[in-house]
Amino acid sequence: MSETSRRPPPLRVGMMGGTFDPVHHGHLRSALEVREALGLATLHMVPAPQPPLRDTPRVSAAQRFALLQAGIGDACGLVADDRELRREGPSYSVDTLAELRQHYGDEVSLVMVIGQDAFLRLANWDRAEQVFGLAHVVVIARPGYPSPWPSALTELVGHREVSSVSELMKRTRGGVLQLELPSRMAISATYIRQRLKEGKSVRYLVPEAVEQAIFSGRLYQTGE
Template structure:
């Protein structure tokens, strides 16, 4: 089985998370996508609502989308959500499957600041979502890593068929100018961002009176 993994604070989860994940799922013929809320994100400020509330919103979304599944492995951890530790655990849970860790190009550019980042490739492939026509500057330190490990989603050479981790799959996705910060600001002003959130998410936020000033 080919399993995509998308982590995030999901504070709240919105189309900027969902739409690229759907495009990656189709581009790489993934069997399912694990949506994985962080409990204690090491690279961001702490979320504005509880982990239980964020788990509920993500689970509601997963119930609406075919092939999307809530993963609470990081939510249960009371230490920072270091990705390499998570992937090692997931690989032990899915030893026969291919794992595809999904990130944006902005995160990939900062990957060298992540805890034991080199070992991410021991447990999974990395999927880098990029804007149409975007190219990494040849002088950037991550360019060598991208070149050495890059694999087209349209090709399946022998090395890919024999390798179930360690490759990078750049996937061009539709640009999404959406941020959780912007959504929280709108909600605090009493604005209803119906075009940014799935209806089930908006219903939960309104029922729970979340993100009010």
């Protein structure tokens, strides 16, 4: 057997950013299914303290990070990553990808996982063209979003789209894959916040540990 054939396959690492305001079962189930589908060793879940293209979250970044840690618990391969909370100013995914690429090295397949709604705005991101030089982009497909893509997104993606995980992983970066997950959990953080504001139950929408932390910290409730 040759040295090349004995060499283990390249490590696969993912990043899933978001406000996680608050983290819920939809986020966590999607993260687990993405990790399984892509064969990721680790999926970094990275809360954004101040997302440039979204309203400022209602609770602090530190509180949202604590809820994320509670939600992940001991789930294998999922990591609550606070690197964006330690930066000044708005959070840019390209900077996080650059840090992860530097940490793991050039031989690792690095993947940025985003939802369909975020993907449709990708051309408006800061230094969007640099993303593909650092990582693949895997889009969690969601029913009901418009097709075809906006013209600016079509131009940005070019001929990068592939149709399978195996094709994507032939390279360490630069591809785009739309991925349909088995569980399409239509849970919205906005809906959860509204229920909390109205004093209604969020049981089974969020993990029990997250629910307990929300109520013990009086987060998202009227007047908070």
